[in-house]
Amino acid sequence: MELAKKAFRIFADATEAYHQTDNVDTPCPNPYGEGTFEHVLFAKNWVDVVQWHLEDLIRDPAIDPAEALVLKRRIDASNQVRTDMVEQIDTYFRDKYAGVAALPDATINTETPAWALDRLSILAVKIYHMNAETERTDADEAHVARCRGKLDILLEQEKDLTAAIDMLLADIEAGRKYMKVYRQMKMYNDPATNPVLYAKK
Incomplete structure (x- = not known):
């Protein structure tokens, strides 16, 4: 089985x-x-699906503001974990293909394999929830029909994205593409680069 499908x-x-x-x-x-590697992938999706539900909770119009702040901080922390895990996955691929010599006409991709897998992980969560919408008995038929149409598109995206990721990995392995990993360098989480934080020192 190709890696992206797995x-x-x-x-x-x-x-x-x-x-x-x-x-x-x-x-x-x-x-x-x-x-x-499988352990990392499972854990990565767990972070994504938990964050999906945190995002649902914080959008409750009746939420207590203090509770909302706690959730916002938790979502921020989750985003940092998500980024760190993506970089961990990219490190895996960079090490795996470290011995591959790039061909003279090799090109770079617009995103790394791990960020493409990040999109695939979130797509898995979307598919689960859109499918759940098609099975609701408390929604009208128009809603269910709209969600069926959206689910069809998401399933098509799954096929396209898995094929594209596996093609990218094949190109890297053959030297037709090469990897460069740029760390995210998020500034707002760093007390040395967020002016609101370093101004309080």
């Missing part, structure tokens, strides 16, 4: 596992051995 299966399994409890505080029940 990754999507792991992402879908993690999303399904989350919904066994549907609780943002449930510990991640990772079935893969620590240190394996």
